[in-house]
Every structure is written in C-alpha cells, then in structure tokens.
Amino acid sequence: MNQTLKPLLAAFTLGIVLLLPSPALHAENWGHWRGPSLNGSTTETNLPISWSKTENILWTTPLPGYSGATPAVWGDSVFVSSPDENKNLLLLCLNRRDGKIRWQKTVGTGDRDVGRNNSTSSSPVTDGKSVFVIFATGDVAAFDFDGHPLWTRNLATDYGRFSILWVYGSSPLLHHDKLYIQVLQRNAPDNKPPRESFLLCLDARTGKNLWRQLRATDAVQESQEAYSSPIVSENHGHPEIIVAGAQFTTAHDPNTGAELWRCGGLVCHGGGSSRLVPSPVTTDDSVIVCAPRREAVFALNDGGTGLVTDKNIAWTSKEFGSDCVTPLYYQQKLYVLDGDKQMLTCLDPKTGAKKWSGSLGIRDIFRASPTGADGKIYCLSETGTAVVLAAGDEFKILATIPMGEEPVRASIAASHGNLFIRTSQNLYCIGKK
DSSP, rough: TTTTHHHHHHHHHHHHHSOOOOHHOOOOOOSSSTTTTTTTTTOSSSSOSSSOOOSSSEEEOOOOOOOOOEEETTTTEEEEEEEEOOEEEEEEOOOOOOOOEEEEEEEEOOOOOEEEETOOOOOOOOOOOOOEEEOOOOOOOEEETTEEEEEEEEHHHHHHHOTTTTTOOOOOOTTTTTTEEEEEEOOTTTTOOOOOOEEEEEEEETOOOEEEEEOOOOOOGGGGGGGOOEEEEEEEEEEEEEEEEEEEEEEEEETTTOEEEEEEEEOOOOOSSSOOOOEEESSSSSEEEEGGGGGOOEEEOOOOOOOHHHEEEEEESSSSOOSSSSOEETTTEEEETTTTTEEEEHHHHHHHEEEEEEEEEEEEOOSSOEETTTTEEEEEEETSEEEEEEEEEEOOEEEEEEEEEEEOOOOOOOETTEEEOOOOSEEEEOOOO
C-alpha cells in the first residue's frame, strides 16, 4: 500500500468506528443506593419494559440471606451486602456479565432482624476504585475490586452501640474521596451511656476521621431516629451535605461538617413521636424532603444560614406523602410514591402542582423506592411485583410483573443496559436478549 495512503485510511476507519453506535457509550454506573445522581434516576437506555422468570432474565444468583440493601454496580462488578444463616454480615462481589460470585467477605457478626429491617439494610457504595459498606453493628469496611481489605473499623466501639428502635439502616455517601456516615439515634431510656446523633466524615482511603459533627435536636424518643441517608447538593457550585431527620433538615460544610442552615417542619402532627425514613432528594432548584408518616412533602430552597424554616420552604403539599419510600426526580419531574396506598403522583418540582396521580393497580405495600430510566419508572412491591410505568405527562402503566420471593424491599438498580432486582432469595439481572 502507498505509504501516503495509510494515514488517510486509518483516519477514515477511525471515523467510521466513531460513528457506529456503541452500548458502552450509554452505560452508566450505579454507585450509590439512589443511583449516579442520588435521585433514583439514570441515563441508561434500552431497558426492558417487561420480563418474567423465563423471559429477559440474563442470570439469577442465589443470595445468602434477605436484605433491603440495593446493589451497587460499577463496570463488570456488582456489590451486594447480605446476612447468612449464621448471622454473619457479608459483602459479596458478583460478575455483572454472568452473575458468578467473585468474592465474599465477612465484615462482622451479629445480624438482628426487627420488624421490616435487619442489620444489612445499608446499601454498599463505590467510586469504581473501592467499595464501602456499613452494618447496623457499627462495622464499616473498605475493599478494592479484587476483594483485598483496605481498612476496617467499628463505630459502636468508638461512639457506643447504635440506639435505633428498628435497626440502623442509613446508607453512606461517597463524595470526593470522603465517606459521609449519618447516625441519627435516640437517647437510651436511662441515658446510660448517653447517645449522640452525628454526621461523620472519613477519609475514604484510610478510614480515619476527618471530622465528626454533632447534630442537635429538640425531638424526643422515636422522633430522634432516622433511617434516611445523606446526599450532596450543589448549591451554586458550593457543595453541601444534606441530612434529614429528627424533625429538621440540615446542610453541612463537606470539609468541616459545620452546620450551614437548618429547616424545621419534619414532624408528625397526629400526635406522638415518629422516625423518618425517606431520604432527601435534590432537584435543579431545591431539596425535597418528606415528613414522617405521609404527613407532607416539602420543597426547600437551598442556601442561607441559621434557622431558615420561615424563608426557605418553597412549597408544601399534604395531598400526598410518603412514609418509607424516597421520591424520584427524573426528567425535570418529581414522582412521589405512597407505598401504603399504592399511589404514584407526578409533580412539578418548582411549584408542587400535581400533574397526575394514579393507582399502581395492586394491593401490595411498597417499601422500595422507584427508579427512573429509559423513559420509564420501575416500582417494586414487598411481594415482589414490579410495576413499570411511562415517565411523562400522563399516567400510564406499561407492565405488571409478579416475581414473588417476598419480602422484597431493595430498590431496583439500573446500569449497563440491565435491571438488577433483589428478592429475599435471589439477585436477578434483567435485560433484553
């Protein structure tokens, strides 16, 4: 071949390759329990509308035990936390392509099952280099993708055993090589030893404390507790760590933990005290938080200093609410699932105006949070029935798929063209064949 033509041919070939569609160009990882944007959504495409136990199931892997923890997915690795029959607390790494278990590590012991929760409900988190997990025993651990331990520590040893009625279930937040862990707990009945609620920041590389910020509240008893998880909000280029629970929403400096502002209103007006379960969600303009027991949904303007209850609440709605399910923000719309009434409501996040509301068509309870991807909304009930809806300006159910294997409380992860559904028995990888 003429030597002068070789560079031209190589450039032409490269151009053709770049023009060809590649699924890898659209693949997105699912590193946190609420996905890459911490709001339940992803840019994944080409996901199935329907499936069954025999249709569109790429692989099925039995798991050692039940857990409400959502899988974390990065590249060809899927991370799952689980108890086993001996009450060991495990972290597993599976091959995303075939579901085979690459490695399994015991992080702690002493699983407890209370109500709808156990000691493995916190979801693992990863940044593509390391994976991190926390259990209700206070055991925290980091591993590389080959399963080599990086560091371990026990927060119960450092700060006292967690004092939470229905077992600790907050998931950690990983942001810029910092691991943020929220512990909102009640005082023991006799206050011996006293318990402190706090937000803890660890160096993700070493596990050592960078700071620990106490979080004050005038809440009492169960209202001091929260099962929500911290998120990061980009406030005009200034990141803030948002924590919801114990009757307040607070924003913290990610570098020091200092409280920047707090907003009240997360109370149960029906009398008595009540824990908070749904995590906060950020939209383009605000922070969305749910009060306990389906009391109300609030949109908060980010920013300010001190107590901002009177000036930062953009809108409030008591027409709909959520007791346990974290809302979904997807394609500039807010979706709130009332898991007890099986009602999904679509809202304008700027004004709180309702666009539509509809019944999911089954009488199951929903504890898993909805996932938005590929123009669809995926909901999963406690009995293992998936309901797939169209995302958009009208209420439309596309498919209802009974899978069984209850109780099912982990949310659906979507990554690399696949859906990852965890039941009480198995982890399913679902995709178009």
